[in-house]
Amino acid sequence: MEKLATGMIRTSHGVRGHMKIRTFSGEHAHLEKLHEVTLKKGDREITCGLESVKPFHDGALIKLQGIDSPEAARSYSGWEIWVNREDAPQLEEGEYYFADLSGADLICSGEVVAKVVSVSSTAASELLEVVNDRGTFFIPFVDQFVGRVSAADKTIELKDRRLVE
Numbered sequence: 001m002e003k004l005a006t007g008m009i010r011t012s013h014g015v016r017g018h019m020k021i022r023t024f025s026g027e028h029a030h031l032e033k034l035h036e037v038t039l040k041k042g043d044r045e046i047t048c049g050l051e052s053v054k055p056f057h058d059g060a061l062i063k064l065q066g067i068d069s070p071e072a073a074r075s076y077s078g079w080e081i082w083v084n085r086e087d088a089p090q091l092e093e094g095e096y097y098f099a100d101l102s103g104a105d106l107i108c109s110g111e112v113v114a115k116v117v118s119v120s121s122t123a124a125s126e127l128l129e130v131v132n133d134r135g136t137f138f139i140p141f142v143d144q145f146v147g148r149v150s151a152a153d154k155t156i157e158l159k160d161r162r163l164v165e
Contacts, residue, residue: 003038004088004097006030007081008121010059012073018061019073021081024098024121025089028053028060031081037064038082096151098126104151106130106139108158116156128156130164137164 007023021028031037031053038047049065062081067073088097098119106114106128114130119141121127126141139145139158147157158164 002085003082004085004099005040005080005082006088007059009039009062009073009076009079009081011077012070013056013061015070016063017067017069017073018063019067019076020056020059021062022059027089028055030083030087030089031060031062034083034087039076039079040082041076041079096149100151101128101149101154101156104154104156106156106158106164108161108164113158113161114164132164134165139163 006025007021007028010020010022012018013020023031031050034050036047036049038045048067051063051065052061053063054061067076091097101116101119104116105112106116114132114137117129117131117136119126119128124140128139128141128146130137130139145159145163147159149156
């Protein structure tokens, strides 16, 4: 069963082990229907029971089974929240999951100039990790550098070829 990252744990909240999360889609309703989620960070992965989900400012608060103190909750800061694809938020026209962009061709002026290896999140923006015969490059996934994205065609338009030279 394919899983997708749908959010990230930011920090603890309160004294009972609640966690502030940021969802990648901006919605958290999909989590309210689940009984468990998978947490991943690097090569570590655990499955946790999901006790509760509540809206909170620009994200949500979650409570996971067995995590009952702020110290325990804080130890999961930076971990991604993964769910089965069918439990992830439904996509609107023109939307895509970053996982669907892995393997996409990076195209500039009609020519394939690199292949997308992954998409990662930073505080400033998401980054496309791309490779070509010149090496590995990280391109900010922002309108200034990236144009049309088609998950169906597995293509991403690059606006400036110099970013991969």
